[in-house]
Every structure is written in structure tokens, then in C-alpha cells.
């Protein structure tokens with residue numbers, strides 16, 4: 001079967017360029033097409049970890065909160081303290097519901113005094129924030145602006161991006177950004193991205209200029225061996241960056257999802273989920289996202305969560321993702337493991353397409 005197109009499925013301003021450069025497989029993210037692989041996943045990984053890769057991540061939509069009450073509202077929405085967020089700085093923030101369940105894990109960017117963007121994962125944050133702000137009567141506009149990120153990731157990303165915009169980008173600190181217009185292209189240049197290889201995200205503020213921006217970066221990257229790519233599951237598992245909805249289910253909270261260090265429970269102000277998270281922290285988790293070292297030959301990635309059991313056959317949780325790691329030459333997995341089977345070193349069994357395999361629980365990030 002082929003997926004049908006139509007007005008409900010959106011295409012990013014970089015879509016045609018990334019297809020022409022070799023992207024062949026895509027998924028849906030925020031009701032938008034997200035290219036994920038070329039015909040050669042090994043080469044995708046190699047370009048990202050050894051040279052530089054260019055990713056169409058236009059599907060990482062921005063939810064813009066703008067108005068006199070913007071900062072106050074965003075503090076109330078975020079389980080991480082945003083009260084000190086300065087213009088030009090971004091923060092990775094867990095968003096929770098009133099029961100402390102993780103509903104998204106965006107990057108918050110303070111783009112102006114009264115303007116904050118949430119650069120979101122794959123859930124309907126626009127509806128959530130409109131509902132919350134409406135109920136509170138905040139003086140804000142909540143919209144999805146014409147902003148599409150293009151990620152430049154890898155060891156040569158800095159040289160590539162400096163060749164486009166100038167050497168000032170070398171001085172940008174991690175999660176800091178500048179909002180500029182370059183050759184008539186309005187763009188936020190931020191040192192961020194969903195890999196641990198270093199790099200930038202270019203938040204294009206005019207979708208009609210997507211191909212122009214793509215070509216500028218591509219030309220600058222050619223001497224560095226630039227290749228089209230995409231958020232890379234093997235690399236992000238090796239270095240553990242959370243994939244909301246892949247590594248989490250409808251009940252996961254930030255502690256269970258292994259991003260508890262981004263929750264600030266000591267703040268004076270109230271935020272959504274604070275009470276529930278205080279109680280959860282006091283009780284301790286009943287399950288936890290952990291790493292798995294899975295034995296045997298290289299595994300094919302799974303398409304849905306699979307089983308996780310103790311050697312005696314009793315239930316131990318669910319395996320969310322598994323993938324062969326080029327760096328560690330070993331199969332890795334991420335699993336939601338029930339307490340007390342979550343201790344590092346615990347022997348478990350993972351359900352794969354070729355039957356059950358032996359696995360060992362490990363802390364995240366992997367330290368092999």
C-alpha cells in the first residue's frame with residue numbers, strides 16, 4: 001500500500017530538495033512528512049558521525065506564544081524553570097499534563113521579550129496551549145508560525161555553517177541562537193540538533209525560501225562531504241536522546257522517561273503537573289526507561305513495541321526500540337522496565353522478529 005497524499009499531510013519547504021538528494025523513506029510527524037532514510041542507512045550514519053549531514057526537520061513545528069503574558073504562561077506550562085530564559089537562549093523542556101504525564105518534550109526558544117517558541121515533538125501542543133491559555137484568560141496569541149528547521153549535524157557542521165553565515169557562528173554556545181536575515185532569508189541560527197555530533201538548526205522564517213537556504217548550505221558543505229540525512233535512530237540511541245512517543249507511552253512521566261534531570265520541582269511558582277510530580281518523586285518510579293544490550297547477530301529495527309520478560313518467563317516491561325549500533329558493534333534497545341527488574345546488570349529477554357533473545361539492562365546514556 002502507498003500512503004495517500006492530501007491537504008491534511010503537509011510538506012516542508014525542504015521536501016523536494018531532500019528527495020532529490022536521495023531521501024527515500026519517510027514517516028509522519030506533526031501531520032507532516034518527515035524523511036528518515038536514503039537507500040543506504042550505513043552511509044547515512046557515516047556522514048553524520050564523520051562529516052556533515054543535512055536534515056529536513058521542517059516537521060519540528062513551532063508553537064509560538066506571543067503577548068504580555070507569554071513568559072508567565074510558558075512557566076506554567078513547563079516542568080523546567082523558564083523564569084530566567086533570556087532572549088537568544090533555548091532550553092529543553094518537559095511539558096506535562098496535570099497528572100504529571102509527559103505530553104511533549106520541546107525546545108523552548110525565547111525569540112523576543114514577549115515571544116517564545118516551543119519547537120515540538122509529535123503531539124498537538126498547539127491545541128493544548130490554546131486550551132490552557134483560554135481557560136486562564138491569558139493575554140497571548142498562540143499560533144503556528146511559518147518556521148521550518150533545517151538541521152546541519154556532524155563534525156564538519158560548524159565549518160559548513162560558518163562558510164554560509166560567517167565566523168561568528170563559531171562563538172555561539174550550545175543552545176544559544178541569533179535571529180538574522182542573510183541574503184534576504186530570515187533565519188534563526190541555533191547551536192542545537194537531535195544528535196550528539198554537534199551542529200546547528202536553521203529555523204527558516206519564510207517557507208518560500210527553503211530551496212534557497214538548502215542550496216546555500218549544500219554548496220558550503222560540498223568541500224566537507226555533505227550528505228542528505230535525517231534524525232538518526234542508531235546514533236540517537238547510542239547517545240540517548242529521547243524520542244517522545246517512540247520511547248514513551250501514554251502514561252510515561254519525565255522521571256520514567258529518563259529526563260527527570262530537566263524537571264525543577266523546587267520553584268516557587270505553580271506549573272502544570274507540579275503536585276503530581278512531587279508525589280511521584282516521593283513514591284519513586286514503578287517503571288523506568290533503561291538501555292538494553294541485546295545479544296546475537298545484528299538486529300533489524302522493530303516496527304512496534306515488543307515483549308520484555310524475565311528468564312523465568314514473567315513479564316518485565318516492554319521493549320520500545322532496538323537497533324544495531326555501529327559504534328559499539330552491538331545491538332542496543334530502549335525498554336520501559338518494571339521495577340525491580342530495572343537494575344543495571346539484570347538479565348532479561350527481548351522479543352525480536354527472530355524470537356526471544358538474551359539481554360542485559362544498562363543505565364542511560366550507554367557507557368560501553
Ligand code: THG
Pocket residue numbers: 060091092105106107119120121122149175192193194195201240241242
Ligand atoms: N530540535 C528542534 N525541535 C525538536 C527536536 C530537536 N522537536 C522534537 C524533538 N527534537 C524534541 N526532543 C528533543 C530531545 C533532546 C534534545 C532536543 C530535543 C536535546 N537534548 C540535549 C541532551 O539531552 O543532551 C540537550 C539538553 C539540555 O542540555 O538542555 O538536544 O532536536 N528544534
